[in-house]
Amino acid sequence: MADPRSVEVLKEALQRLPGVGPKSAQRMAFHLLERDREGAQQIGEAIRHALNKVNHCRRCNNFSETELCHICGSGRRDPARICVVETPADLEAIEQAGIYQGTYFVLMGSLSPLDDIGPDQLGVDRFLELIGSETVDEVILATNLTMEGQATADFLIDLLEPRGVPVTRLARGLPMGGELEYMDPGTLNQAFEGRKPVHG
Amino acid sequence: MADPRSVEVLKEALQRLPGVGPKSAQRMAFHLLERDREGAQQIGEAIRHALNKVNHCRRCNNFSETELCHICGSGRRDPARICVVETPADLEAIEQAGIYQGTYFVLMGSLSPLDDIGPDQLGVDRFLELIGSETVDEVILATNLTMEGQATADFLIDLLEPRGVPVTRLARGLPMGGELEYMDPGTLNQAFEGRKPVHG
Numbered sequence: 351m352a353d354p355r356s357v358e359v360l361k362e363a364l365q366r367l368p369g370v371g372p373k374s375a376q377r378m379a380f381h382l383l384e385r386d387r388e389g390a391q392q393i394g395e396a397i398r399h400a401l402n403k404v405n406h407c408r409r410c411n412n413f414s415e416t417e418l419c420h421i422c423g424s425g426r427r428d429p430a431r432i433c434v435v436e437t438p439a440d441l442e443a444i445e446q447a448g449i450y451q452g453t454y455f456v457l458m459g460s461l462s463p464l465d466d467i468g469p470d471q472l473g474v475d476r477f478l479e480l481i482g483s484e485t486v487d488e489v490i491l492a493t494n495l496t497m498e499g500q501a502t503a504d505f506l507i508d509l510l511e512p513r514g515v516p517v518t519r520l521a522r523g524l525p526m527g528g529e530l531e532y533m534d535p536g537t538l539n540q541a542f543e544g545r546k547p548v549h550g
Numbered sequence: 551m552a553d554p555r556s557v558e559v560l561k562e563a564l565q566r567l568p569g570v571g572p573k574s575a576q577r578m579a580f581h582l583l584e585r586d587r588e589g590a591q592q593i594g595e596a597i598r599h600a601l602n603k604v605n606h607c608r609r610c611n612n613f614s615e616t617e618l619c620h621i622c623g624s625g626r627r628d629p630a631r632i633c634v635v636e637t638p639a640d641l642e643a644i645e646q647a648g649i650y651q652g653t654y655f656v657l658m659g660s661l662s663p664l665d666d667i668g669p670d671q672l673g674v675d676r677f678l679e680l681i682g683s684e685t686v687d688e689v690i691l692a693t694n695l696t697m698e699g700q701a702t703a704d705f706l707i708d709l710l711e712p713r714g715v716p717v718t719r720l721a722r723g724l725p726m727g728g729e730l731e732y733m734d735p736g737t738l739n740q741a742f743e744g745r746k747p748v749h750g
Binding site: 353354355356357359360362363364366367368369374376377378379380381382383384385386387389390391392393394395396397398399400401403404413414415416419437438439442458459 | 553554555556557559560562563564566567568569574576577578579580581582583584585586587589590591592593594595596597598599600601603604613614615616619637638639642658659
């Protein structure tokens with residue numbers, strides 16, 4: 351350890367960021383201390399502020415500074431339609447597409463036994479509470495088409511079916527701009543299985 | 551912006567880290583707020599602490615919490631031998647090899663006009679002051695063999711030569727474990743040019 355103690359401590363702390371190993375942490379610490387102390391200050395303050403302010407919306411579980419997030423609190427969104435997503439980033443992608451006027455439930459992850467993330471970590475209880483306490487016309491499962499996302503969707507379907515809640519899943523097939531030459535077999539399989547008659 | 555304000559502010563702040571774009575910043579913010587609030591606290595405190603404590607050694611310019619770093623302050627290092635490196639990480643690599651008993655000067659970067667890093671940003675003045683105020687038997691240039699590192703070394707050589715300071719550069723050639731098949735032409739060229747007679 352040629353670096354002074356507080357630089358070592360900083361390098362260690364930065365490794366708690368996802369995707370940051372010893373080498374990146376060293377580069378980051380050097381950058382912050384030598385090139386951008388103002389940026390370092392900004393990061394420190396943003397963390398402190400966010401830890402104080404950010405909680406979860408009591409209805410949809412998304413990050414929120416208020417008890418109800420601005421989507422759940424908006425009078426213009428259909429509360430009877432609930433789209434279940436894994437993360438705030440997924441929600442944001444749907445919002446930016448501007449194609450959906452219902453509300454959400456944010457699981458904050460997907461079932462992943464290897465990472466110790468089970469139903470409790472995902473707030474599934476809170477989701478079932480929401481389903482039980484409101485009139486729900488449709489639950490749209492919009493988890494990722496990864497192993498974890500699919501397992502999570504299957505898990506939720508098993509919970510929702512006995513309750514008689516109408517559940518849908520997002521369509522699967524070729525993405526926009528997709529070239530068949532580069533599609534994986536799974537996607538091609540879904541595109542063939544889900545093919546539709548042409549009305550014309 | 552579907553995220554609350556303080557999450558957006560955190561995402562923006564994290565993008566001041568080198569190599570972190572919008573997507574990584576989002577992943578980091580999510581991780582810190584949802585999975586590792588303790589880690590977030592730790593990072594915030596480590597930054598605050600380091601900003602308060604870490605300064606530069608007045609002799610070698612390396613990060614230090616004390617006026618003289620532990621290498622310059624040690625009685626067991628040869629102060630008449632000064633190895634010039636670009637960053638604390640380079641210094642640490644040499645220290646870990648355990649092959650050098652002299653002292654250092656840390657430039658804190660390399661000449662890089664594109665990044666607005668000139669001689670002033672590298673503390674070249676302080677280096678010349680050090681050279682002028684102490685007896686120096688040897689300056690070992692150990693900048694990287696990149697364009698910037700080489701330009702920095704050339705720049706320092708031009709400054710040191712008129713002062714009559716003995717200057718050396720690290721040997722260039724094949725690295726340990728290097729396979730000729732995979733070496734670039736520049737390395738092979740240096741290995742040939744620097745070839746030595748075998749005594750035996």
